[in-house]
Amino acid sequence: MRSPALHAEISSAGAAAPGESNTKPKTETGPGHTTALNNSPREGDDTLTGFDLFSGHLETLSGRTFLVYREAERSTADMWKISGELSGQPQVHFICKPTSDCTIENTTNKQVVHGRVIR
Numbered sequence: 001m002r003s004p005a006l007h008a009e010i011s012s013a014g015a016a017a018p019g020e021s022n023t024k025p026k027t028e029t030g031p032g033h034t035t036a037l038n039n040s041p042r043e044g045d046d047t048l049t050g051f052d053l054f055s056g057h058l059e060t061l062s063g064r065t066f067l068v069y070r071e072a073e074r075s076t077a078d079m080w081k082i083s084g085e086l087s088g089q090p091q092v093h094f095i096c097k098p099t100s101d102c103t104i105e106n107t108t109n110k111q112v113v114h115g116r117v118i119r
Contacts, residue, residue, distance in 0.1 A: 043095045045107070051081040058104065058115060060092065066104055066115035073113040080106050 046060035056068040058077050068077050084090045090109075096102040096117060105112045 042097075043093075045091060045093050047089045048080055048084055048092050048106075049089060051077045053078045056115075057118070058113075061089075063119070064117065065119040066094070066102060067118045068104075068113050068115045070114055076111055077104075077113050080111070083109075 046062050046064060048058065049061050050059040051057070051068075053074055056074050056077075058066045058068055060066075068074050080090050080092075091107045092104050093107050094102050094104045100116045102115050102117060103112050104115055
């Protein structure tokens with residue numbers, strides 16, 4: 001059996017001092033936490049540096065990688081890469097929603113593909 005003094009010490013260890021809150025601070029993984037995507041631009045211009053037809057990875061000069069997830073649009077992005085090898089890397093304009101779904105437009109020929117930011 002605990003002594004009354006020990007019981008009082010244990011009970012008051014978790015109690016807040018008068019005027020202080022007994023709630024724990026919010027963690028960095030809660031709803032208010034800023035993710036890498038939130039720090040990335042939601043819209044911008046970049047230069048296409050590579051595209052892999054099989055994985056669907058579209059890479060840009062700034063280091064951003066998009067996943068082109070619609071199979072039919074992968075051939076469009078592959079043509080951008082091929083034409084870029086012949087006439088210089090194409091410029092792209094991207095617009096991303098908070099869900100990370102993006103439209104990526106080749107500013108030379110005005111073609112658009114859909115993707116997600118993965119890096």
